[in-house]
C-alpha cells in the first residue's frame with residue numbers, strides 16, 4: 005500500500021526575511037546568526053540529515069562513520085564559541101599524532117609551528133632563518149596580496165629543489181582543501197598558518213553529536229528547519245529576490261542565502277538571465293575543486309587497534325604530484341583513525357581512508373564496472389592499511405566506499421566537488437548581491453573559505469551582509485555612520 | 488550617552504568577544520589588536536554588535552576607526568550622544 009506522502013512544509017509561513025538554502029556548516033551558521041539578530045529564517049535542506057558534508061552514517065554492528073571529521077584548525081574553537089555555544093566549543097580536542105609515511109620520509113608530528121620548525125631543521129636540514137622567514141611570509145599573506153605568486157613559487161623561493169620539503173608542507177593541505185602547487189600562494193599561506201597556529205583538532209562526540217547540538221541551538225533561536233526540502237528555484241524580479249520554490253510550493257522572502265554550490269546557485273537556481281554579461285564572464289571562469297573517494301572501515305565490537313596515529317598521510321609515490329594524487333590508480337591515502345576517545349563510552353574504533361578524486365573518472369563507468377572498481381578500492385585500501393595495522397582484515401567487519409558520485413548525490417554539488425571552487429570563485433560569491441538585491445551565497449569557495457572553519461566563518465561574514473541588507477529595507481531603522 | 492558610556496559599551500562588546508582576555512587594562516591609544524588577541528572576525532563581531540544594539544552601520548571604509556579604543560570612542564560618540572544607556 006502506498007503511504008501518503010508526508011508534507012515536509014506543513015505549517016510553513018507564507019513569508020520569511022531569509023531563506024537559507026542548504027544546511028552545510030556555512031548555511032547553518034548563517035541561519036543561526038540571522039535568527040539571533042531577530043530575522044525570520046527558513047532553513048531548507050534537501051537531504052534527510054543536516055550538516056552537508058559535515059556528516060556521518062550508521063551501519064549494522066554499531067558502526068558510526070564520520071565523513072569530514074579528520075581535523076580542523078584551532079580557530080574552530082573560537083568560531084564555535086562565538087557563533088554557536090560555549091558547550092559545543094568545549095568539546096574540541098587536539099589530535100596529537102599526525103604521521104607521514106612515504107618513500108621520501110617517515111615523520112610523526114603534532115602539526116604545529118614549533119614542531120614543524122624543529123622537523124624542518126633537524127630532519128630536513130633547513131636553516132633556522134629560512135624556516136622562520138617562511139613562517140612569517142606564510143602568516144603575513146592575506147586577501148589583498150597580489151595573486152601572481154603560486155605556492156610552487158613560494159616553495160621554490162624558500163626550499164629550491166627540495167621536493168621532500170614541499171611534500172611535507174603541501175600534502176596535508178592538498179587533502180584539506182584540494183589545492184595544488186599551482187594555486188595562489190596566499191591560499192596556501194592562510195590555510196597552512198591556520199593549522200600551524202596550534203595543530204589539528206577534532207570534535208569529541210563525533211559529527212552526529214555536533215550536528216544534533218547545532219540543530220537544538222537553531223531551534224532555540226527560532227529557525228524554521230525543514231529537511232527533505234529541495235529548493236528548486238529562486239524567484240527574482242527587477243533585480244530583487246522575491247521568493248523561492250520549495251518542493252513545488254512558493255514561499256516569499258526578502259533575501260536568499262544560498263549554501264548550495266556557487267555555480268548551481270547562479271546558473272540553475274537563479275538563472276543566467278538575471279545577471280549582466282560581464283559578471284557571467286567571471287562565472288564562466290570559475291573552476292570547481294576536485295572531489296573525493298573514501299573507504300570506511302568499521303572495527304568489530306570488542307576488537308581494538310593499537311595507537312598508530314590520528315591522521316596518517318601515506319603514499320607510495322616517489323614525490324608529491326597533484327596529478328598522481330587525483331589519479332584513480334591510487335598511490336596516496338590519508339587514513340583517519342577514530343579511537344574510542346572520539347565517542348567516549350562507546351569503546352569502538354573505525355578507520356576512514358580518503359583520497360582526492362576526479363568526478364569524470366567515476367561517472368563514466370558502467371554500473372557493473374563502477375561496482376567492481378569500488379570493490380577494488382576497498383580491497384587495495386585494506387592492503388595498504390595492513391602495513392600500519394597488521395591483521396586488519398580480521399578486525400574489520402564492515403567496509404564500504406564512496407566516490408565523487410556519492411558526494412554529488414548527497415550534496416547536489418556539481419561533479420561532487422568536495423571543496424567548492426578555486427580561488428576565483430570567492431570574488432563571484434562576494435559580488436552576487438551586487439547583481440541581485442537580496443541574493444547571497446555562503447559556502448565553500450575560493451579555497452580559503454572551505455573546510456569546516458572556512459565554511460563556518462564565511463557563513464558569519466555573509467550573515468553580516470544579509471543582516472545589513474535586511475535592515476536597510478526598513479528605512480529609518482539604520483543609522484549609517486559617516487564622519 | 489557620555490564618552491565614558493561609549494567606552495563602557497565597547498568594553499562590554501569586547502568582553503563578549505574575548506572572554507579570556509584582560510580588558511580592564513586596555514590602553515586607549517594603542518591598537519586593540521596589539522593588546523588582546525583579536526582577528527578580523529572579531530572586528531566583524533564589533534560591527535555586527537553595533538548594528539544589533541544601536542542600529543549603527545559602520546561602512547567597511549571606516550573600520551580603521553575601530554582600531555584603537557580612542558578611535559572607537561571618537562567615532563561612535565557623535566552617533567550615540569542622543570541615546571540613553573539602556574538602549
Ligand SMILES: Cc1cc2nc3c(=O)[nH]c(=O)nc-3n(C[C@H](O)[C@H](O)[C@H](O)COP(=O)(O)OP(=O)(O)OC[C@H]3O[C@@H](n4cnc5c(N)ncnc54)[C@H](O)[C@@H]3O)c2cc1C
Pocket residue numbers: 025026027028029030031048049050051054055056057058071072073074075076180233234235236263264265296298358411414415416417421422423446447448454455456457459460
Ligand atoms: C571527504 C571529505 C573530507 C573532508 N574532510 C575535512 C576535514 O577533515 N576538515 C575540514 O575542515 N573540512 C573537511 N572537508 C571539507 C568540509 O567538509 C567542507 O568544506 C564543509 O563542510 C562545507 O560546508 P558548506 O557550508 O560549504 O556546505 P556543504 O557541506 O557543501 O553543504 C551544502 C548543503 O546544501 C544542501 N543543498 C544544496 N543544494 C540544495 C537545494 N537546492 N535545496 C536544498 N538543499 C540544498 C546540500 O544537501 C548540503 O547539505 C572534507 C570534505 C570532504 C568531501
